[in-house]
Amino acid sequence: xxxxxxxxxxxxxxxxxxxxxxxxxxxxxxxxxxxxxxxxxxxxxxxxxxxxxxxxxxxxxxxxxxxxxxxxxxxxxxxxxxxxxxxxxxxxxxxxxxxxxxxxxxxxxxxxxxxxxxxxxxxxxxxxxxxxxxxxxxxxxxxxxxxxxxxxxxxxxxxxxxxxxxxxxxxxxxxxxxxxxxxxxxxxxxxxxxxxxxxxxxxxxxxxxxxxxxxxxxxxxxxxxxxxxxxxxxxxxxxxxxxxxxxxxxxxxxxxxxxxxxxxxxxxxxxxxxxxxxxxxxxxxxxxxxxxxxxxxxxxxxxxxxxxxxxxxxxxxxxxxxxxxxxxxxxxxxxxxxxxxxxxxxxxxxxxxxxxxxxxxxxxxxxxxxxxxxxxxxxxxxxxxxxxxxxxxxxxxxxxxxxxxxxxxxxxxxxxxxxxxxxxxxxxxxxxxxxxxxxxxxxxxxxxxxxxxxxxxxxxxxxxxxxxxxxxxxxxxxxxxxxxxxxxxxxxxxxxxxxxxxxx
Amino acid sequence: xxxxxxxxxxxxxxxxxxxxxxxxxxxxxxxxxxxxxxxxxxxxxxxxxxxxxxxxxxxxxxxxxxxxxxxxxxxxxxxxxxxxxxxxxxxxxxxxxxxxxxxxxxxxxxxxxxxxxxxxxxxxxxxxxxxxxxxxxxxxxxxxxxxxxxxxxxxxxxxxxxxxxxxxxxxxxxxxxxxxxxxxxxxxxxxxxxxxxxxxxxxxxxxxxxxxxxxxxxxxxxxxxxxxxxxxxxxxxxxxxxxxxxxxxxxxxxxxxxxxxxxxxxxxxxxxxxxxxx
Numbered sequence: 001x002x003x004x005x006x007x008x009x010x011x012x013x014x015x016x017x018x019x020x021x022x023x024x025x026x027x028x029x030x031x032x033x034x035x036x037x038x039x040x041x042x043x044x045x046x047x048x049x050x051x052x053x054x055x056x057x058x059x060x061x062x063x064x065x066x067x068x069x070x071x072x073x074x075x076x077x078x079x080x081x082x083x084x085x086x087x088x089x090x091x092x093x094x095x096x097x098x099x100x101x102x103x104x105x106x107x108x109x110x111x112x113x114x115x116x117x118x119x120x121x122x123x124x125x126x127x128x129x130x131x132x133x134x135x136x137x138x139x140x141x142x143x144x145x146x147x148x149x150x151x152x153x154x155x156x157x158x159x160x161x162x163x164x165x166x167x168x169x170x171x172x173x174x175x176x177x178x179x180x181x182x183x184x185x186x187x188x189x190x191x192x193x194x195x196x197x198x199x200x201x202x203x204x205x206x207x208x209x210x211x212x213x214x215x216x217x218x219x220x221x222x223x224x225x226x227x228x229x230x231x232x233x234x235x236x237x238x239x240x241x242x243x244x245x246x247x248x249x250x251x252x253x254x255x256x257x258x259x260x261x262x263x264x265x266x267x268x269x270x271x272x273x274x275x276x277x278x279x280x281x282x283x284x285x286x287x288x289x290x291x292x293x294x295x296x297x298x299x300x301x302x303x304x305x306x307x308x309x310x311x312x313x314x315x316x317x318x319x320x321x322x323x324x325x326x327x328x329x330x331x332x333x334x335x336x337x338x339x340x341x342x343x344x345x346x347x348x349x350x351x352x353x354x355x356x357x358x359x360x361x362x363x364x365x366x367x368x369x370x371x372x373x374x375x376x377x378x379x380x381x382x383x384x385x386x387x388x389x390x391x392x393x394x395x396x397x398x399x400x401x402x403x404x405x406x407x408x409x410x411x412x413x414x415x416x417x418x419x420x421x422x423x424x425x426x427x428x429x430x431x432x433x434x435x436x437x438x439x440x441x442x443x444x445x446x447x448x449x450x451x452x453x454x455x456x457x458x459x460x461x462x463x464x465x466x467x468x469x470x471x472x473x474x475x476x477x478x479x480x481x482x483x484x485x486x487x488x489x490x491x492x493x494x495x496x497x498x499x500x501x502x503x504x
Numbered sequence: 505x506x507x508x509x510x511x512x513x514x515x516x517x518x519x520x521x522x523x524x525x526x527x528x529x530x531x532x533x534x535x536x537x538x539x540x541x542x543x544x545x546x547x548x549x550x551x552x553x554x555x556x557x558x559x560x561x562x563x564x565x566x567x568x569x570x571x572x573x574x575x576x577x578x579x580x581x582x583x584x585x586x587x588x589x590x591x592x593x594x595x596x597x598x599x600x601x602x603x604x605x606x607x608x609x610x611x612x613x614x615x616x617x618x619x620x621x622x623x624x625x626x627x628x629x630x631x632x633x634x635x636x637x638x639x640x641x642x643x644x645x646x647x648x649x650x651x652x653x654x655x656x657x658x659x660x661x662x663x664x665x666x667x668x669x670x671x672x673x674x675x676x677x678x679x680x681x682x683x684x685x686x687x688x689x690x691x692x693x694x695x696x697x698x699x700x701x702x703x704x705x706x707x708x709x710x711x712x713x714x715x716x717x718x719x720x721x722x723x724x725x726x727x728x729x730x731x732x733x734x735x736x737x738x739x740x741x742x743x744x745x746x747x748x749x750x751x752x753x754x755x756x757x758x759x760x761x762x763x764x765x766x767x768x769x770x771x772x773x774x775x776x777x778x779x780x781x782x
Contacts, residue, residue, distance in 0.1 A: 022557055025573065029552040032575040040744045 024085035031069045031092040038062045038096065042103070055107055062103070065096035071123040079126050087127060094120055094130030101137055110145045114138060129168075132161045136179060152186050159183045159199060164206045164226065165219065172222050177203075177230075184233060196234075203230045221259040224250035225266045232266075232273045240274045261290040261299075268302045272309060280306035293328040300337065304344075313348040317341045332368065335361055339370035346381060354381070366401060367414050372421040375401070379428045395429045416442060416451035423455060427462065436462050443475070453483045460495065473499050505778075510714025513774055517715060518722045521769035529620045530608055530765065533601035533627070538761045540593050545757065548586055549750040551578070563589070576746035583734045586753060595642060599634050602768045603627035603692035609772035610693045627692050634691040637698045641684045648673040648680075678724075682716045683709045688768070689775045708778065715774045723767035730756035 038061035045054045074090035077083060101116035117138040124130035135158035142151035162176030180203050187196035207227045214220050228243035228250075247270060250263040268283035284303035291299050300323040307316035320341035324334045342357030358374040365371055375398035382391035398421070405418045423438035439459035446452030460475035476499065479492035505513070524530070551560035552573055564572050567588060568581040604627040608620065652673045656666055686708050690701040709716075730752060733740075737749045 022561075023554050025552045025557050025561060026554055029573075029575050036575055036746075044744065 022085065024083065024089065027069070028085055028088050028092070031065065031089050034061075034065045034068065035092050035096050035099075038065060039099065042099070052107070055103055059100055059103055062096045062100045066093050066100070069093040075124060075126055090124060090127045091130060094124035094127055094134075097124070098130065098133055098137060101134075101141070105137075105141050105144065110141050113141045114145075117141060128161065128163060132158055132163075132176075135161060136175075152183070155179060155183045155186065156195075156199065160202060164203070164210045164223070165214070170219065172219070172226060177226060180230070181233070200230055200234055218259075221250045221253045221263065224253070225259065225262050228266050228270060232270050235273060237274070240270055243270045261287050261295070264290065265298060265302060268299075268306065272302070272306050275309070277306045277310035280309075293326060294330050296323060296326060296329065297333045297337070304340070308344070313344050314350075317344045317348070317350075317353075320344070332365070335365040335368050335370050338364070339374060342374065343377070346377065351381070351385075362401070367405065367409065367411075369417060372402075372417050375421055376424055376428070379425060383428065392429050395425045398425050412446065413449065413451070416446050416449050416455075420451045420455050420458075423458065427458075432462060432466060436466070440475070443478075447478075447482045448484050450485070450488075453479060453485070453488045456483070457492070457495075464499065469499060505711055507714050510712065511718055513712075513777055514715035514718025514770070517770040517773040517777070518719050518766070520773055521719075521766045524609065524612070524769050524773075525762075525766055530605055530769070532620065533597075533604040533624060534761055534765050537593070537597040537601045538757065540597055541590060541757055541761075542754065544589060544593065545586055545750070545753055548589065549578070549582060549753075576741050579741060579746040579749040580737050582749055583737055583753060591645075595635065595638070596631075598764065599638060599688060600627055600631050602688040602764070603630060603634060605765060605768045606689045606693050606772040606775075609769050610689070610776055613773060613776040630692045630695070633698055634688060637687050637691050637701050638684070641680065641687070644677060644680050648677045678720070682713060682720055685716050685720060685767075685771055686712065686775065689772050693772070693775070694779075708775075712774055712778050715778075716771065719767050719770040719774065723763040723770075726759050726763055727756065730759060 038058065041061050042058045045058065069089050069092065071090060071093055074086050074093060077086035078090055097116060097120040101113045101120065104110075104113035104116055117134045120134040121131055121138065124134070135154050139151045139154035139158060142148070142154060159176070159180040159182075162179055163173050164176055165171070166173040180199060184196045184199055187193070187199070204227060207223050207230065211220055211223045211227070214223065224246045228246040231239040231243040231246070244267060247263050247267045251260060251267075264283050264287035268280045268287060271277070271279035271283060281303055284299050284306060287299035288296060288303070300319050303319045304316040307313070307319060320337045323329075324337040324341065326334070338357055339361050342354050342361065345351075345354035345357060355378060358378050361368070361374045362371045375394070378394045379391050379398065382388075382394055402418045402422045402425070406415060406422075409415060409418070419438060419442045423435045423442065426432075426438060427435035436459055439455040439462065443452050443456035443459055447456070456475055456479045460472045460479070463469075463471040463475060473496055476492045476495045480489050480496060483489050483492060547556045547560045548564060550556060551564045561573055564578070564581075564585060568585050571577050572581045572585070604623045607623040607627055611617070611623075652669060656669060661669070683705065686705060687701060690696045690704055690708070691698070694701075694704075696704060733752050734749065734756065740746060740748045740752070
């Protein structure tokens, strides 16, 4: 009986001890739950076209997160006490604010979006993922508003805020490197070599710092490889030499077994950038030996590029042929390799071999993009050689295959690809009216697909070619309004202006 | 007893168990078991709440990783996590509850006086012997559950091999359960020693295999929808209802308890019929 009396006493003791649990853990849970529910609401009710009432409802849900778990409370708590739970809560709150900015941008209120991102960048400044992401979002919003000059400043801030190693996952932060590469390309393209080099030096400095902290870590190997990649971008002989030194260090690291292949590939790229193609081929082959079938494509691609740079197209085609014949490759790799081999052979005037490779692509993977491209290239190749009968025969064969595909396949993307090819094949054999109908039909049916927009452009170009300028303008205007990608809409707007400038 | 007679015996016992289970005197041990399981489930599902977080959060983090303390990842891990933590409770309190019920049912069948408190105490005293006798069952459950999963993962198996091996392991475990389900009644009611119970099992297992198969299959059927629904907790999260995983687990627990009670009564009834057989 005394034992039975002990049970409540023990339970009380357990509760007493348990009651000392961390309140922040529960707060983080509530914050994550509120953010998750708001995001869920967004995906549930905003899958349809943007409706202002619905957007406001989602905005309110996100705002509730930022108000209930305010930056003014959790950010100082993280900075003063270093409490990682406080940082997590601030991060959740910051994510909610970024979502609010994204929503404003999606409904076209770019100024409001910029204000939200700016506020997030300032309020959550010490919480690096939020500060970093808000700068990126701000840059994207500025770019969307055609303010590229201001966007570069924010891209650069993001790149300089980025961490080379994510402190949470302790993995390389791919996004930081992607943003840095983007900014360096901006500067290089605009002729601001000093700015590009300054950022590159900052990246190398950040990597060196991370390497210093993680010298005995398997992550060090990845950092050496990244260091080399950043240096190769500048292309100076001294940088290339330093890059190869970094990579030899990565290869020599006893913890780098799993990354050896990456290091070999990076060494190959370094030698290719330096113009030493023999070494590039050699490292590509080493990487191939260390690659499983599912990762073979990158190594063979490097080898092929090195051979092409050395002017040895036959050897490049042979490498791709070897890859295409390899067993247990992931879906599409063999087709891509065979197609690239065919294009190389065609460029090298090895016509019969090229045709055979194109036919092989069409026979082995008839629904792939490469198969449809092969049909077109076969017809163009015969036309270029002045063989119109063979061109027509190939086009008829291609049209039969496309019609069979359209009769049996329901996948909208494959069907769109097939219809686009059908229009192009008709145009290639001189049936402009048929081609025009096919392109316009595809644009009308699938304006949201890239193939649909492409068909719209080709229909407009064909109308212009047939001197039906009004039709061409109307098609370009439709694309400028309905195409999903901003770049496509811009191209269509420019085409309309060009046609209008060139007169009736 | 031929196979058809065995199946009929199983069906009759399963049917009778529903009527017998309505007697409240049979419930206390199962309520204790269910209470302990529900408390454990609540502690795991609310492991970040300050009331339990000092004990539950480190336990969850050590078993399922620190990511399990985040919303909604916890609900993704909850069924597996609960299965691991619940196993000792089922082995201990579940065996005790089965023993208590078997004692009460056999006493009813023998028209002897049955004191619920005495049954609770008597089953408690015989519990160590029952746990030792059931060790092969626990080992088999581990080997065919976690053991097989670890082995498949280690050899890098995937696809059809995993499905075939998992199915085979499930069937073996089910047949093993059918064979070993007589242990509580043998050790607690029959007062067999461990070695004697193991020695008796092949004879009893052979004579009562059909009956046990019917009883356990009927007990498993109502649990199957819950098991299927909880096989992929991610689907409930994708549907926007992570908390439903915990609610479904509560439902599964209640159904499993009721089915456990019914199956124990039916097995005890079948034993009383089989022990008369020459």
